[in-house]
Amino acid sequence: EAGVAQSPRYKIIEKRQSVAFWCNPISGHATLYWYQQILGQGPKLLIQFQNNGVVDDSQLPKDRFSAERLKGVDSTLKIQPAKLEDSAVYLCASSLEGASGTQYFGPGTRLLVL
C-alpha cells in the first residue's frame, strides 16, 4: 500500500515570497490533516479535512495560510506571504474516517524562510 506522498521535500524561500506544498493521502482515507512542526516542538494541527470539507482550521493563520482539498483527494497548503517564523516542517497525514482512526504521516516538507 502506498503511503502519504508530499512534495517538495525541501524548500528555501525569502520572506514575503509565496510557497505551496502538495499532499496525496493514502487511497480511501477520507480525513486529511496538515500539521506544522517547529524544531523542538510537537506537530501542531493547522487544518483538518473530511473529504473536501473543512472540519477544523482554528489554528490556521488565515491571513497568510490557505489550504484546499479539491475532489476530496489530494490537497495543497499555501503560504503567502511567508514570514521567518514559518520556518518549520509541514506534515501531511491521512486517516480513515473517525476520531479513533490512526493517522499515517508523509515524510514532510522542510521549509526555510530567509
Add this chain to the structure above:
Amino acid sequence: AQSVAQPEDQVNVAEGNPLTVKCTYSVSGNPYLFWYVQYPNRGLQFLLKYITGDNLVKGSYGFEAEFNKSQTSFHLKKPSALVSDSALYFCAVRDTNAGKSTFGDGTTLTVKP
C-alpha cells in the same frame, strides 16, 4: 482546551534495560490516546493507540502502554530496550467527540550499547 505533557525531554537507558517514556494528558471528554515515533529525516510512524477496553495496549516493535484514567497518564514502556529504539517519541490525545489531535513536544530516547 486539551493538552499533552511529556515531562522528560530526554530519556537515556542502557540496552537490555526496561524503558519508560511518560505522558500525561488533559481532555474534556473521554480520550483516544496515541504514541508515534519519529526517526531522523522521516515522518511520524504509528506505534499504538488506546481506544477502549483493556488498559494495557500492545503495539509495534514490542512497545506497550498503560492507560491510567485516574492519573490521566499513558506511559510508553518496553521490557528490554534496543539501540535501534533510539528516536523521538510523541504522545497525542484526541477527544472522542472527533476533536482535533494534540501532540506533546516529544521525548528523545537514547539507548546506549
